[in-house]
Amino acid sequence: MNNLGFDKDLLEGLKLQDKNCIEKIYRQNFQMVQSLIINNRGSSDDAADIFQETMIVLYEKSINPNFELSCQLKTYIYSVARRLWLKKLQQQQRIGLQTDDFEQIIPVQDDVEDHQKQQDSFSIMEKAMAKIGEPCKSLLEAFYINKKQMQEIAQEFKYTNADNAKTQKYKCLVRLKKLFFAEYKY
Amino acid sequence: MEESLLIQTTERYIKGELSTQEKIAFEELRNNNPEIDQLIVEQIYFLQTLNKLSDQKQLIHHTNETVAKLKSEGFITNKQPKISADIISIWNKYRKTVAVAASIAIVVSVTCASIISFFSSGKQNSIKPLVEKLKEQDVKYKKLEKQIGKLNQAAISNAPIEKPRLESKFRATGFMIDVANNYLVTNAHVIAEAKNHLIVENNKGEQYAAQAVYVNAEKDLAILKITDADFVKLAPTPFSIKKTNADLGESVFILGYPKQEIVYGEGYISAKNGFQMDTIFCQLSTIANEGNSGSPVLNKNGELVGVVSSMETNVEGVVYAIKSSNIFSAINEMKQTKENEDIKITSNPTLKKSDRVNQIKKVQDYVFMIKGD
Structure with a gap:
């Protein structure tokens, strides 16, 4: 009956991006979300997209030390997926969801809004990354996105040593930061 | 040049790599120079965003792998669930029969909702009815769903x-x-x-x-x-x-x-x-x-x-x-x-x-x- 303890473990696992936990969350909830989407004029692909975005919202929550799940994980996932899909439908054609709610829902609008803001700053970051040019782009991506070691990067980019690569990296980083804030500041 | 040195220090600060002495010097610098402090605040936000972006990409990678695995197992399929097929056909039927744009939404929404609670009555047992507040929320969403009625509303309120x-x-x-x-x-x-x-x-x-x-x-x-x-x-x-x-x-x-x-x-x-x-x-x-x-x-x-x-x-x-x-x-x-x-x-x-x-x-x-x- 009480799944809350179990859900908490799953969230802890998600926080560490543990593959087994991610798989468990999918196994327990994917069908539910898929039914929701397909019942509301979506495809399986839409369902996969929405579920992935829901996982991202959940992940953002899991790394927030102040977040406490106040309902079953299933309920939370359903509510977020529902909200995201509703938003998508509205963007497309101002039409609301037609069915539901055989699952319980809780208000998650704020969570989804926070998520949207985060995504907005990510898209500004990616835009900045696209603008910065080579070799900065590859260098920064290797280090910050793909988390490669400096030594490895120095070899790959044919720097004479790791220190040179490092100096170059920080120069690039300052440029990226400027591009980022040129867009971000409002 | 100077900023690249500063951002290097900020990055080490975030990662907790500064020695105690360095940390004191760093914090003193921030306390005594509002402009530098502002710059560091920006740098911290920027570096954190970059870091979170990387985490998110990693997560997306994991979920893609998971989906691929579940697909190969046949757990995730492209077939539509049986229940939904029924609902869609009912929905389509209604859509054909009732052809008045704005009013359809409300009719179908109400009709569909009751059909679903019928279909899913088995599932419903596992859900504990929550407090009144949530019900209120539920009503709120239901209303939201009738937003097709907004076409009408637009005519009234946005005049x-x-x-x-x-x-x-x-x-x-x-x-x-x-x-x-x-x-x-x-x-x-x-x-x-x-x-x-x-x-x-x-x-x-x-x-x-x-x-x-x-x-x-x-x-x-x-x-x-x-x-x-x-x-x-x-x-x-x-x-x-x-x-x-x-x-x-x-x-x-x-x-x-x-x-x-x-x-x-x-x-x-x-x-x-x-x-x-x-x-x-x-x-x-x-x-x-x-x-x-x-x-x-x-x-x-x-x-x-x-x-x-x-x-x-x-x-x-x-x-x-x-x-x-x-x-x-x-x-x-x-x-x-x-x-x-x-x-x-x-x-x-x-x-x-x-x-x-x-x-x-x-x-x-x-x-x-x-x-x-």
């Missing part, structure tokens, strides 16, 4: 509140958000009135030609650009735009042009949602009149929290305003297009400590009449 007067056919209000590019915000329904030309007039009576560069009828938001070359650029706007929703009961004031001069009005946020629970809008208790469409709604700190859009015709003092967060999404949408990619909300918020009279003095130069024919 333009401005009427033909003076040399132009109508008058409404708008306000500046980007002084570098001279972008103003007003309502979409205001723009819809301007079939031939669009004029922006300041509180001194000077008129400038303007052009709509963005219109979103659903959110009732429009963005104009002053195209006249002789318009003298203003200093950055004294108010900032609030990204989060205003609080219930928060006191607010509006500035607009219900007559040929600027008029001040006071009120408070009386509900978090608009007409028929529309979440794009919030409800104010204040007096607005024809011409107030597009008026800025500001809170006591001088933050912009909304844009006046419409009013209840049957009940006095009920005014609906678009929540300010929608301005941000409008701007993000606009940025996608080449010609508007440099739009930016420019502000130097200086209203927080001013009293109301001074707040108004500072804001009124940024509030314009929108006229046209």
